[in-house]
Amino acid sequence: MDNSVIKAPISGTITKVEYEAGEQASAAKPAVYMLGENNYEIEVDVSEADIAKIKINDPAAITLDAFGESEAVGQRIKIKKHTFEVIGVMKERGTVAFQDYDDQILLPIKTMQKLIAGVNHLGLIRAKVDDENNIQRAINDVEITLRERHDITDMSGASDDFTVRSAAEALDVITTVTDALRYFLAAMAALSLLVGGIGIMNIMLVSVTERTREIGLRKAVG
Structure with a gap:
């Protein structure tokens, strides 16, 4: 609950x-x-x-x-x-991506951690960059800061216990999933068309085979 x-x-x-x-x-x-x-x-x-x-x-x-x-x-x-x-x-902000931003209660972070959540850490931080050209630089700065706070000496990122993503990366993930669904639906439609075509061809072939004698007789009679 x-x-x-x-x-x-x-x-x-x-x-x-x-x-x-x-x-x-x-x-x-x-x-x-x-x-x-x-x-x-x-x-x-x-x-x-x-x-x-x-x-x-x-x-x-x-x-x-x-x-x-x-x-x-x-x-x-x-x-x-x-x-x-x-x-x-x-002010009302509406719903974005299935998330209703009008059903939230904002509390001081220390108060929330101590009285409500009972934790001393954060699960998610959202940051806004002043210029879109500085996004990658901001990501690098955040990663360096978090490694220092978490006592991580490996700067390659292999030992990171956190993930830093930009909105563009999140959008890429959504786009990838959407494209995969679109290709899947297109493949299903093509497969359905192929199966339907084969079925129609079989029915026509059976009909012609069953009437072979009738067709030959009609040709002979003229």
């Missing part, structure tokens, strides 16, 4: 617990961030009129952005029993 996101399968008004604001559930918006079993907590305000409708273990439809973009700043949320204050809301 770690690092998974539950999203509403369809769009519609939340009806599990009636809410006066009439918040909308959208298929593109996350419902609950799962931070490990029993490690997440959500607090909501329920009116006295709705308390009687709620029972223990009842399913609930919940959205973390219920307070809206304009009222989010200053609100508090709990992640792994730690309270955080919302200090800002980013």
